[in-house]
Amino acid sequence: xxxxxxxxxxxxxxxxxxxxxxxxxxxxxxxxxxxxxxxxxxxxxxxxxxxxxxxxxxxxxxxxxxxxxxxxxxxxxxxxxxxxxxxxxxxxxxxxxxxxxxxxxxxxxxxxxxxxxxxxxxxxxxxxxxxxxxxxxxxxxxxxxxxxxxxxxxxxxxxxxxxxxxxxxxxxxxxxxxxxxxxxxxxxxxxxxxxxxxxxxxxxxxxxxxxxxxxxxxxxxxxxxxxxxxxxxxxxxxxxxxxxxxxxxxxxxxxxxxxxxxxxxxxxxxxxxxxxxxxxxxxxxxxxxxxxxxxxxxxxxxxxxxxxxxxxxxxxxxxxxxxxxxxxxxxxxxxxxxxxxxxxxxxxxxxxxxxxxxxxxxxxxxxxxxxxxxxxxxxxxxxxxxxxxxxxxxxxxxxxxxxxxxxxxxxxxxxxxxxxxxxxxxxxxxxxxxxxxxxxxxxxxxxxxxxxxxxxxxxxxxxxxxxxxxxxxxxxxxxxxxxxxxxxxxxxxxxxxxxxxxxxxxxxxxxxxxxxxxxxxxxxxxxxxxxxxxxxxxxxxxxxxxxxxxxxxxxxxxxxxxxxxxxxxxxxxxxxxxxxxxxxxxxxxxxxxxxxxxxxxxxxxxxxxxxxxxxxxxxxxxxx
Numbered sequence: 001x002x003x004x005x006x007x008x009x010x011x012x013x014x015x016x017x018x019x020x021x022x023x024x025x026x027x028x029x030x031x032x033x034x035x036x037x038x039x040x041x042x043x044x045x046x047x048x049x050x051x052x053x054x055x056x057x058x059x060x061x062x063x064x065x066x067x068x069x070x071x072x073x074x075x076x077x078x079x080x081x082x083x084x085x086x087x088x089x090x091x092x093x094x095x096x097x098x099x100x101x102x103x104x105x106x107x108x109x110x111x112x113x114x115x116x117x118x119x120x121x122x123x124x125x126x127x128x129x130x131x132x133x134x135x136x137x138x139x140x141x142x143x144x145x146x147x148x149x150x151x152x153x154x155x156x157x158x159x160x161x162x163x164x165x166x167x168x169x170x171x172x173x174x175x176x177x178x179x180x181x182x183x184x185x186x187x188x189x190x191x192x193x194x195x196x197x198x199x200x201x202x203x204x205x206x207x208x209x210x211x212x213x214x215x216x217x218x219x220x221x222x223x224x225x226x227x228x229x230x231x232x233x234x235x236x237x238x239x240x241x242x243x244x245x246x247x248x249x250x251x252x253x254x255x256x257x258x259x260x261x262x263x264x265x266x267x268x269x270x271x272x273x274x275x276x277x278x279x280x281x282x283x284x285x286x287x288x289x290x291x292x293x294x295x296x297x298x299x300x301x302x303x304x305x306x307x308x309x310x311x312x313x314x315x316x317x318x319x320x321x322x323x324x325x326x327x328x329x330x331x332x333x334x335x336x337x338x339x340x341x342x343x344x345x346x347x348x349x350x351x352x353x354x355x356x357x358x359x360x361x362x363x364x365x366x367x368x369x370x371x372x373x374x375x376x377x378x379x380x381x382x383x384x385x386x387x388x389x390x391x392x393x394x395x396x397x398x399x400x401x402x403x404x405x406x407x408x409x410x411x412x413x414x415x416x417x418x419x420x421x422x423x424x425x426x427x428x429x430x431x432x433x434x435x436x437x438x439x440x441x442x443x444x445x446x447x448x449x450x451x452x453x454x455x456x457x458x459x460x461x462x463x464x465x466x467x468x469x470x471x472x473x474x475x476x477x478x479x480x481x482x483x484x485x486x487x488x489x490x491x492x493x494x495x496x497x498x499x500x501x502x503x504x505x506x507x508x509x510x511x512x513x514x515x516x517x518x519x520x521x522x523x524x525x526x527x528x529x530x531x532x533x534x535x536x537x538x539x540x541x542x543x544x545x546x547x548x549x550x551x552x553x554x555x556x557x558x559x560x561x562x563x564x565x566x567x568x569x570x571x572x573x574x575x576x577x578x579x580x581x582x583x584x585x586x587x588x589x590x591x592x593x594x595x596x597x598x599x600x601x602x603x604x605x606x607x608x609x610x611x612x613x614x615x616x617x618x619x620x621x622x623x624x
Contacts, residue, residue: 105524108379108531111140122371127357129265129364136262139276139376144383144532147258150501152280153190156210156249157287158342165290166248168339182272183235184223185243185251186260186369187211189279194497202516203501204348204508207377210288211366212247212340219343220362221274221369222246239275247342248289253282261372263365274369288342297335303327347374351508381502382528388499389529392547392560431465488569499561507557519554 106121113121113135118128187210194201213219222243228234236257243249256278263272279286305324309317345353350370355363439458443451506524507516525548529541536544548555 105531109140111137125355127355131265131267133264133266138259150191150380153192154279156189159289160341162336165292168291168293180225180227180270182270183226183239184221184274185239186274186276203504205346207347208344210344213343214340215338218360218363220366246291251277254278261369272365290341291339292336293339295335295337297333299331301329301331303329381505382532384502386529386532389544389547428465489566490569491564492567494563494565496561503557518556520557521554
């Protein structure tokens with residue numbers, strides 16, 4: 001059949017393709033091409049419209065790269081960590097999870113970083129300064145755990161009232177040349193401890209940086225241009241004076257200043273260098289105040305001249321008032337204008353903040369320094385995790401060795417006990433054989449009745465020999481164990497908060513929420529261990545990761561920070577009232593027991609009282 005088919009519009013070609021044996025598409029199915037049903041391959045030359053899968057980026061659609069897990073794979077979902085429908089294992093393949101973990105942290109040993117390195121390491125920053133060339137991370141030269149930033153905490157008081165504000169002074173600004181450096185201060189007071197055992201504040205919210213907030217809302221680090229070059233030793237002292245003038249914070253007691261980060265630009269030879277002062281060296285109270293500027297304001301007031309009524313009539317007085325001309329007087333006033341106010345931003349707020357091109361250069365530099373100190377803390381926390389896993393492995397190895405030693409001691413005692421039993425059995429057998437030989441000799445010449453009479457006595461002797469024990473039958477350690485009473489023990493869970501903080505620092509939800517998931521992927525842990533120790537191979541990493549257990553793509557890190565120890569249960573003190581009652585009853589009980597004894601002592605002495613009294617009398621004296 002040619003032309004238009006009997007079904008209209010289909011034509012004979014459509015009917016010939018379908019064929020009499022092909023079934024129609026089932027309910028809910030959709031053809032995958034022109035004239036094709038689901039499950040059948042498209043014909044040659046047919047146009048197939050591919051439907052994008054759910055969650056796949058369409059062509060031309062912009063997608064922001066983020067180093068954090070997607071909300072669909074967040075461990076806050078029900079069933080997270082248990083392999084449920086909404087768990088990370090169900091929503092993401094192992095390949096995608098491993099790829100996401102690899103882009104989160106990079107090498108901690110790279111000091112000079114180009115613009116490309118900076119963009120790769122901070123994908124959560126959508127824009128950077130257009131003149132940025134490179135950054136130099138001077139903190140990588142500091143060995144791990146040598147800066148006690150996470151172990152010591154200082155408190156800084158912030159005042160916002162203008163009465164205690166610092167007044168800005170007019171200082172000469174050096175010209176931008178090769179001998180000038182833009183020195184800035186990173187005021188990080190350290191890691192705050194949880195307020196109580198039930199405090200679930202994450203570690204990102206317990207770390208903060210103090211800075212100055214301008215009137216326009218921009219946040220920047222304290223400091224400024226300093227003459228002398230970046231290698232000058234006078235920079236810390238000049239920073240002390242500058243910070244005191246800008247915020248009232250006295251850092252004169254700080255003797256250690258860590259050169260932390262350097263930022264270079266293409267349009268200026270002046271680098272921006274951030275310094276980290278050791279605030280924990282200050283023993284006095286640290287107070288920060290706002291910075292104000294005193295502006296002189298002129299205002300004009302109209303003053304009416306004063307005219308006395310004395311000596312003038314009412315008409316004359318009214319005429320004088322009408323003819324008087326008002327005087328204009330210029331009044332100068334000092335008005336305080338707020339320039340900066342001290343603020344503290346947590347690491348969670350800093351990492352979740354968005355930057356844009358409209359921000360000032362100093363503001364972009366501040367967030368750049370915040371990302372640098374965040375990477376520094378990552379290295380400290382990752383190293384802490386590595387040390388904790390190695391310590392846990394050492395404890396497991398020591399425990400296994402102790403168990404093997406105890407098992408060896410038990411086996412050795414059992415072997416000795418078996419040898420003694422065999423030796424005793426051999427002695428008893430020999431003794432019985434000697435008795436049998438002796439009885440055999442004695443039975444010669446006896447009648448059957450005499451032998452039967454001796455059988456009962458001989459059988460009792462056999463039983464006695466079989467049941468007798470030697471002096472070494474009992475174990476040497478058993479009497480001592482029986483004499484020593486067993487102590488009452490209980491199992492106590494000891495939580496290492498420093499270990500939990502280390503794992504929590506990498507447990508970051510997408511929205512920087514105040515809650516953490518409590519889980520970490522094994523791919524990310526492997527990446528952190530490799531970044532901490534460049535000399536480790538995969539076999540060594542796998543051995544260290546055995547402390548986290550086996551199986552699963554993710555693991556709960558809280559059990560790693562919990563150690564169960566045995567401690568003795570202290571004896572409960574007796575109630576004071578019961579003790580006093582026992583003390584009061586004791587004399588009465590003793591007196592009651594003493595009465596029968598006294599009566600028994602008096603009865604035998606009744607007959608001899610007279611004799612004893614005579615003996616007690618003094619003998620008579622006889623004169624010579």
